[in-house]
Amino acid sequence: MDKFDLQGIAAATFTPMKPNGDINTSIVGEYVTYLVENQGVTSIFLNGTSGEGMSLSTAERKKLLEAWLCAGRNRLKYIIVNISCSSITDCKELAKHAEQVGASAVAITSPSYFCPATPDALVDFLHAVSLEAGSLPIIYYHIPVMSHIPFLASTILEAIGNKIPNFAGFKFSDLNLFDASLCMHNSGRRCPLYYGVDEQMLTGMLMGAQAAIGSTYNYLGSKNIEMLSLLQNEKFQDALNIQISIQKHIASISKTGITVPENKVIMSYISGLDMGPPRSPLTACGASRTSQLHRAVDSLQSLSRI
Numbered sequence: 561m562d563k564f565d566l567q568g569i570a571a572a573t574f575t576p577m578k579p580n581g582d583i584n585t586s587i588v589g590e591y592v593t594y595l596v597e598n599q600g601v602t603s604i605f606l607n608g609t610s611g612e613g614m615s616l617s618t619a620e621r622k623k624l625l626e627a628w629l630c631a632g633r634n635r636l637k638y639i640i641v642n643i644s645c646s647s648i649t650d651c652k653e654l655a656k657h658a659e660q661v662g663a664s665a666v667a668i669t670s671p672s673y674f675c676p677a678t679p680d681a682l683v684d685f686l687h688a689v690s691l692e693a694g695s696l697p698i699i700y701y702h703i704p705v706m707s708h709i710p711f712l713a714s715t716i717l718e719a720i721g722n723k724i725p726n727f728a729g730f731k732f733s734d735l736n737l738f739d740a741s742l743c744m745h746n747s748g749r750r751c752p753l754y755y756g757v758d759e760q761m762l763t764g765m766l767m768g769a770q771a772a773i774g775s776t777y778n779y780l781g782s783k784n785i786e787m788l789s790l791l792q793n794e795k796f797q798d799a800l801n802i803q804i805s806i807q808k809h810i811a812s813i814s815k816t817g818i819t820v821p822e823n824k825v826i827m828s829y830i831s832g833l834d835m836g837p838p839r840s841p842l843t844a845c846g847a848s849r850t851s852q853l854h855r856a857v858d859s860l861q862s863l864s865r866i
């Protein structure tokens with residue numbers, strides 16, 4: 561794979577599961593084909609929030625990475641893998657494995673049962689894990705809505721300083737664009753930022769994010785690529801029109817963001833690939849919610865080809 565320089569969008573993939581809750585790697589090849597051929601998406605973020613990584617065993621996470629690397633060979637540009645775990649031992653094991661099998665980069669978020677008391681304690685954790693990742697780029701996964709870590713990304717960046725040689729930026733899944741901007745433009749060195757709130761991706765990119773990583777790029781990838789191309793060509797109103805229609809779609813599902821069970825239903829419906837149920841403790845959408853989601857997707861026709 562190429563030297564890591566993620567641009568554009570990457571899909572935070574879902575983990576296909578069998579009805580009994582086991583992971584289903586048998587459709588990973590078709591999943592890659594769908595992303596590349598139907599959505600024009602050639603980079604992925606594996607085992608993240610959308611991929612229910614924190615609910616998978618380390619063995620399952622390794623198996624998924626290997627399956628995606630195999631299916632993605634010569635077809636995917638970058639495979640970034642989330643290796644976050646509560647146990648630093650597991651986290652190190654996944655870092656080492658990611659390097660050995662050839663992932664493009666690893667992402668780590670903070671443990672959140674025993675939260676680090678200070679940004680320095682968090683950096684110590686990241687540093688210890690990063691030592692196992694060889695030369696792989698290390699991305700800090702800032703997602704306070706899930707991790708409940710109270711520190712701003714810009715504060716974490718200050719604490720990182722030069723302590724993590726392969727530090728390669730933030731996956732920034734937060735609405736606070738002021739904090740994002742401080743990371744990108746006020747840190748003494750330009751910190752790459754991969755924006756993670758799909759509802760306001762356009763603004764994140766306008767502020768200077770290098771790329772975007774999110775769940776909806778699995779099935780709205782081509783629309784988002786079109787929006788970014790309009791942005792690049794300074795057709796701001798046209799780009800904004802697309803962002804607003806995407807926001808309307810997301811709001812028609814939930815005003816606080818789309819969760820994994822809903823996303824798996826939507827992805828299955830649009831792609832025709834069965835993502836299966838989410839893993840416990842998440843619960844599958846019932847029949848009435850599922851038809852509501854299907855109707856919301858049908859009305860996406862206003863966005864034309866998805």
Ligand SMILES: CC(=O)N[C@@H]([C@@H](O)[C@H](O)[C@H](O)CO)[C@@H](O)CC(=O)C(=O)O
Binds near residue numbers: 706733758
């Ligand atoms: C909280 C959450 O799951 N956020 C998503 C978004 O892509 C989110 O699903 C989207 O903005 C729709 O609300 C991503 O930031 C998460 C992500 O990239 C991942 O799966 O790791």
